[in-house]
Amino acid sequence: MRHVDEYRDGGLAEKLLTQIRSMSTRHLKFMEVCGSHTVAIFKSGIRDLLPDTISLVSGPGCPVCVTSAGDIDKAVWLSRQPGVALATFGDMIRVPGSGISLQQAKADGADVRIVYSPFDALTLAISNPSLKVVFFAAGFETTSPAVAATLGRAVEAGLPNFFLFSVHKTIPGAMRALLDTPELKIDGFICPGHVSTILGTEPYGFIPAEYGRAAVVTGFEPLDILQATLMLVRQMEEGRPAVEIQYRRAVSAEGNPKAREVLYTYFEPCDSEWRGIAVIPGSGLKVREQYAAFDAEKAFDIIVGEPREVKGCSCGEVLRGIKTPPECRLFGKACTPESPVGACMVSYEGSCSAYYKYGRR
Amino acid sequence: MCVGIPGKVVLIEGRMATVEVGGATRRIALDLLDGVALGDYIIAHAGFAIHKVDEDEALKTLEIIRELTDSIGEYEGGVC
Ligand code: SF4
Numbered sequence: 217m218r219h220v221d222e223y224r225d226g227g228l229a230e231k232l233l234t235q236i237r238s239m240s241t242r243h244l245k246f247m248e249v250c251g252s253h254t255v256a257i258f259k260s261g262i263r264d265l266l267p268d269t270i271s272l273v274s275g276p277g278c279p280v281c282v283t284s285a286g287d288i289d290k291a292v293w294l295s296r297q298p299g300v301a302l303a304t305f306g307d308m309i310r311v312p313g314s315g316i317s318l319q320q321a322k323a324d325g326a327d328v329r330i331v332y333s334p335f336d337a338l339t340l341a342i343s344n345p346s347l348k349v350v351f352f353a354a355g356f357e358t359t360s361p362a363v364a365a366t367l368g369r370a371v372e373a374g375l376p377n378f379f380l381f382s383v384h385k386t387i388p389g390a391m392r393a394l395l396d397t398p399e400l401k402i403d404g405f406i407c408p409g410h411v412s413t414i415l416g417t418e419p420y421g422f423i424p425a426e427y428g429r430a431a432v433v434t435g436f437e438p439l440d441i442l443q444a445t446l447m448l449v450r451q452m453e454e455g456r457p458a459v460e461i462q463y464r465r466a467v468s469a470e471g472n473p474k475a476r477e478v479l480y481t482y483f484e485p486c487d488s489e490w491r492g493i494a495v496i497p498g499s500g501l502k503v504r505e506q507y508a509a510f511d512a513e514k515a516f517d518i519i520v521g522e523p524r525e526v527k528g529c530s531c532g533e534v535l536r537g538i539k540t541p542p543e544c545r546l547f548g549k550a551c552t553p554e555s556p557v558g559a560c561m562v563s564y565e566g567s568c569s570a571y572y573k574y575g576r577r
Numbered sequence: 578m579c580v581g582i583p584g585k586v587v588l589i590e591g592r593m594a595t596v597e598v599g600g601a602t603r604r605i606a607l608d609l610l611d612g613v614a615l616g617d618y619i620i621a622h623a624g625f626a627i628h629k630v631d632e633d634e635a636l637k638t639l640e641i642i643r644e645l646t647d648s649i650g651e652y653e654g655g656v657c
Contacts, residue, residue, distance in 0.1 A: 332623075333623050333624030359622065361609050368608065410620075410627070413627055413628045464634075474610060478609055
């Protein structure tokens with residue numbers, strides 16, 4: 217609660233809370249779709265400070281959590297091919313597949329490496345010409361342009377030993393799927409900050425226009441989230457839903473057109489399976505046909521069985537905001553951050569992990 | 578966490594820039610952002626600059642963050 221206490225001293229948070237309280241006349245439910253917001257909300261205890269009329273629910277959150285078991289199985293298969301080094305972001309290696317995780321594959325002798333930037337994977341390929349480097353790329357629109365630019369550099373250099381296995385996902389399509397979930401009844405979205413740095417506000421336009429719901433692009437400090445909540449409440453109470461930007465210091469309405477241009481030079485939309493949610497049409501990104509030589513799914517004949525979701529795990533309901541983590545019967549018992557059963561407990565930004573670490577206060 | 582801390586560009590070499598954040602320096606690729614110049618403040622993610630922040634805004638953000646968190650050294654983070 218340290219941040220909120222500090223804000224309270226300044227009186228700013230208290231002022232915002234007072235405004236929210238006085239403006240709120242009916243029950244409203246807002247969803248944060250970004251895992252960094254989930255962590256910030258839990259850490260600061262904001263949920264408990266809001267009036268009873270306002271509830272915040274966590275959505276799909278982090279790209280790690282929504283990577284399907286089938287895609288993990290493919291990555292495990294790739295990591296076991298002779299001469300292949302599979303590089304990926306740290307959290308990805310612990311995500312369970314139908315059988316084993318990449319971490320277990322690594323323990324069994326597969327060459328799995330953790331990188332912090334797609335660039336590191338490229339450097340690995342350049343300095344090890346005899347190694348086939350596969351970059352297992354997960355991420356939303358904040359990360360995918362960086363991966364596209366990296367692929368661009370590999371294409372330029374004509375690198376024969378750099379491949380991408382892209383399980384990138386795009387956020388707006390998932391928001392539409394969540395709005396179409398009848399059990400959920402979301403009144404508005406706390407839109408992701410840095411995804412919007414790239415996208416700008418246009419892709420969220422359907423939220424007020426077609427669904428009559430609120431949308432505010434939000435920063436990651438507690439004060440940002442409180443201010444955004446006030447903006448969401450005001451939009452709905454005054455009956456004028458719109459897309460507004462609270463996080464002006466990092467987001468402009470037009471976003472970053474150059475990053476989008478690079479992104480769509482190398483990738484094109486495809487259908488994509490979100491763990492526990494569904495296959496959402498057009499919500500993934502695959503390497504364009506023109507660059508097929510760099511596409512791990514084309515360059516290798518990947519053979520995996522029918523994927524199976526983890527038994528007893530309620531990730532699907534948690535990711536759609538239908539269940540809270542403690543409503544899963546494995547939460548905190550069989551499933552903890554030290555030995556995660558489901559993907560939402562693996563990632564630092566997963567709902568189950570955030571709930572476990574910071575709890576309800 | 579995606580805190581979006583702006584770094585100041587202190588060196589540009591081709592498509593790479595060196596930025597300074599809270600005393601530490603980092604190499605950042607410029608493929609995703611046009612018109613970056615020395616002295617600009619930029620936000621980076623996964624090793625790439627993604628947004629230019631005007632100086633006033635950047636200094637204000639740094640001040641807010643300095644007051645509120647200890648995370649200035651951590652700078653990069655989540656994949657979202
Ligand atoms: S607590 Fe574990 S098993 Fe239950 S939904 Fe969360 S990640 Fe899945």
